[in-house]
Amino acid sequence: IKWLKENLHPGDVVIEVGANVGAHSLIISQIIGDTGKLYVFEPTDYAFKKLQFNYDLNKNLAQNTTLNKLFVSNKENAKKNFKIRSSWKVNKTKKIADKMDENFSGEIINIDNFFKGLSRVNLIKIDVDGFDFKVLQGAEDIIRLHQPTIFVELGEADLQKNGDSVEKVINFFSDLNYSGVLENGEIITSASKLKGSLKLATHSNGIFTPMID
Numbered sequence: 001i002k003w004l005k006e007n008l009h010p011g012d013v014v015i016e017v018g019a020n021v022g023a024h025s026l027i028i029s030q031i032i033g034d035t036g037k038l039y040v041f042e043p044t045d046y047a048f049k050k051l052q053f054n055y056d057l058n059k060n061l062a063q064n065t066t067l068n069k070l071f072v073s074n075k076e077n078a079k080k081n082f083k084i085r086s087s088w089k090v091n092k093t094k095k096i097a098d099k100m101d102e103n104f105s106g107e108i109i110n111i112d113n114f115f116k117g118l119s120r121v122n123l124i125k126i127d128v129d130g131f132d133f134k135v136l137q138g139a140e141d142i143i144r145l146h147q148p149t150i151f152v153e154l155g156e157a158d159l160q161k162n163g164d165s166v167e168k169v170i171n172f173f174s175d176l177n178y179s180g181v182l183e184n185g186e187i188i189t190s191a192s193k194l195k196g197s198l199k200l201a202t203h204s205n206g207i208f209t210p211m212i213d
Contacts (some may be wrong), residue, residue: 017074
């Protein structure tokens with residue numbers, strides 16, 4: 001939240017993938033104001049209903065925000081009838097965990113195709129519990145064109161569950177001539193060093209920005 005308040009501005013255009021109930025979305029909507037635009041994505045029934053309700057309670061913020069109940073990945077309609085989750089409990093049993101999963105068979109999109117014709121984007125925020133690299137893959141053209149700041153969750157264990165890794169994320173941004181820092185300000189210099197930093201915390205957030213020649 002502190003980072004959002006210090007780095008977003010009125011009139012900014014933001015894409016948020018993995019909004020959950022809107023804890024960050026509502027703040028973004030407030031910061032960017034009437035001249036800004038926020039595009040929100042949340043595929044789970046559990047979270048989307050709460051997200052919609054929160055915006056119904058804040059109709060002034062809903063004016064600049066579009067809510068999309070869609071799954072974002074690298075390919076369109078690439079995978080159906082799988083499990084997704086938007087709510088977690090500590091010390092849960094397998095039975096409780098299974099109840100928390102939802103069967104998803106809705107529409108899958110990627111950022112590049114969904115936003116063809118978008119004139120600009122200042123920030124892409126991604127928090128999708130291991131699908132983060134696939135979202136980045138599906139947004140490569142948009143990132144190359146508009147060079148937005150990317151705020152993305154980094155969790156090695158969750159990324160590996162989907163055949164990805166923080167190394168793939170770092171190489172992706174390196175190819176785009178982006179540099180990155182962790183949310184604590186630590187400069188990301190290599191994938192191996194990042195893995196070492198993540199040993200103390202299963203997840204962290206990376207902020208990536210285009211390097212100036």
